[in-house]
Amino acid sequence: MEMQMELRPQPHVLLLPFPAQGHIKPMLALAQLLCHAGIHVTFLNTEHNHRQLTQRQALSARFPTLHFRSISDGLPSDHPRSISPNLMDIVSSLRSKTAPLLHQLLVSLMSKNDVGSAAQLPSLGCVITDGIMCFAIEAAEEVGIPVIALRTTSACSFWCYSCIPKLIEEAQLPFGDEDMDKMVSGIPGMECLLRRRDLPSICRVPTDHPVIQFFVEETRAITRASSLILNTFDDLESSILSHIASRFSKIYTIGPLHALLKSRVVDDNLSSSLRQEDRGCMMWLDSQRVGSVIFVSFGSLVKLTRVQLLEFWHGLVNSGSPFLWVIRSDVLWSDEAEQASHVTPAEVIVDWAPQEEVLAHEAVGGFLTHSGWNSTLEAIWAGVPMLCWPQLADQQVNSRWVGEVWKIGVDMKDTCDRSTVEKMIKALMKGEDKEVISRSVDHFAKLARTSVSKNGSSYLNLEKLIQDLRNL
Structure with missing residues (x-):
């Protein structure tokens, strides 16, 4: 046999x-x-x-x-x-x-x-x-x-997508921009958890x-x-x-x-990766203190306005934490793309990074992310807490789970101003909630390794x- x-x-x-x-x-x-x-x-x-x-x-x-x-x-x-x-x-x-x-x-x-x-x-x-x-x-x-x-x-998020036909039948969709904090019913297992703003972006x-x-x-x-x-x-x-x-x-x-x-x-x-990775950032990370760096990447699809990019920059600088920022050449919506590289010092900007290695580096203590699922899993595996700024598709659901269910980060969806960015980075890297978040992060990292x-x-x-x- x-x-x-x-x-x-x-x-x-x-x-x-x-x-x-x-x-x-x-x-x-x-x-x-x-x-x-x-x-x-x-x-x-x-x-x-x-x-x-x-x-x-x-x-x-x-x-x-x-x-x-x-x-x-x-x-x-x-x-x-x-x-x-x-x-x-x-x-x-x-x-x-x-x-x-x-x-x-x-x-x-x-x-x-x-x-x-x-x-x-x-x-x-x-x-x-x-x-x-x-x-x-x-x-x-x-x-x-x-x-x-x-x-x-x-x-x-897959379950949310699966329930969209039911939400349409029940006239819970569409809702426009009205009362985005209203709770959503009709998705089994998510009662009293999802607000309108936490549904997949297509629901808007x-x-x-x-x-x-x-x-x-x-x-x-x-x-x-x-x-x-x-x-x-x-x-x-x-x-x-x-x-x-x-x-x-x-x-x-x-x-x-x-x-x-x-x-x-x-x-x-x-x-x-379909993009060329810049590995030079790894040497810069080697020179930073353990857990001090905030890694910033909004993935391969999310685009920013120049105003949003500048708000993030001011918030990051004012937070006092060193940061490594992935700014793709096509990250801006407009013709201002070539100006993006002049916003911050060149040594902390890369067009694309070896993200798994960056998150695994001991210098990285937080991840400002678009909450794409690959990025979320990589952060969970690496044991890095997240500051979530979701924009597309499933990202809104993922960020809600990160902040409210798993408690392995904070959710900053639907806002982008320098004071909020600064405040949330400080909360993630140095604040009172850091210890609670760190315990949850360690817990889920161990579960991921066991799996x-x-x-x-x-x-x-x-x-x-x-x-x-x-x-x-």
């Missing part, structure tokens, strides 16, 4: 991320984990992002069963491809132009004569698609192979807006997947996971994926996923 198991060919899985940095990174971590187990993975990026991912060859060399492919997103070459504010451009093109190309690729990968790959691969047996790329579910159904959905958000637009209609459609479509993968861990979101389980027969909680990858693959992780260690919940759930893929 053991001989037969060894001779059985490894499965072949296609992974399809949504074309944005925050979606590609966890999906690529999963790809490496599956390849580490010997599974063949075809990682399918859009042609634009395929070119941007500079570590492709190094990753393929490390993982012989990892195969990169690309597919057209259907957009003209000069399209900015920024999710904010071009989400519907991208979505419409993916649905109309990429979907039929995906169908053709799946048919090709299911045959033994796939001419697009240099390697002879086993026939494709499963698709793992991003949970907001549900046209892939239809494509997989058409060719008769199982499909699993991966949502790159927190469980709590009219319910007939194409963006909210897109998420309503995706929320309905995702339940057709055979199972759901979430980048979280059981001890972090167990109460909400029990509600999600009412809609999915099988859920694999395998987060934090970046940490699970570190625990399973001994080598240093290769970067999955990815041998026999931890995420470790075992990954084993189940690998076994289920082999059984297909």
Whole structure:
């Protein structure tokens, strides 16, 4: 029997991320984990992002069963491809132009004569698609192979998205800008917790807006997947996971994926960033006192006005804490982008940073963040308290959980003035609440480490996923 198991060919899985940095990174971590187990993975990026991912060859060399492919997103070459504010451009093109190309690729990968790959691969047996790329579910159904959905958000935000159709039916949406502190009912497990301002950002637009209609459609479509993968861990979101389980027969909680990858693959992780990382900031951090630095990054999508950027700068300077600030070249909404680099001393500004390493550095004592889920998990893992300034999508929900549920930081949503920034940084780094927050941060960091260690919940759930893929 053991001989037969060894001779059985490894499965072949296609992974399809949504074309944005925050979606590609966890999906690529999963790809490496599956390849580490010997599974063949075809990682399918859009042609634009395929070119941007500079570590492709190094990753393929490390993982012989990892195969990169690309597919057209259907957009003209000069399209900015920024999710904010071009989400519907991208979505419409993916649905109309990429979907039929995906169908053709799946048919090709299911045959033994796939001419697009240099390697002879086993026939494709499963698709793992991003949970907001549900046209892939239809494509997989058409060719008769199982499909699993991966949502790159927190469980709590995913559950909020899942309940948006119900909120619309109950006329709780839309609400405009009126009474943003009014409590929201109708989301099981979140009673007396969510205010209007804590709902996903799409809830602030009219319910007939194409963006909210897109998420309503995706929320309905995702339940057709055979199972759901979430980048979280059981001890972090167990109460909400029990509600999600009412809609999915099988859920694999395998987060934090970046940490699970570190625990399973001994080598240093290769970067999955679409941007060039500036490692010079690590030397500057080496010169700072332990726990003294506030790290500032608003992720790959959030944009600022020049007024907001200056308010943050004054608040940071007035706080008295040294800071390391990621200011992307495209961070400003207007033509003032080139002026951004002149706002603060050059040695504390980088265009993009190796964030996991920065957060793990002993000099970093706080994280001013947009509350994207990857950043939130990386801060939890590193044991760094957060000051949250959410802007887009799931970030509003995440920041509420950080401040009110997990108590591992403070929530500064919907405000941006220098006095508030200064006051909240001082509270995070030196204030009376620092000790309480630090205890919670240490608690959840330990739970995260336990989850990815041998026999931890995420470790075992990954084993189940690998076994289920082999059984297909």
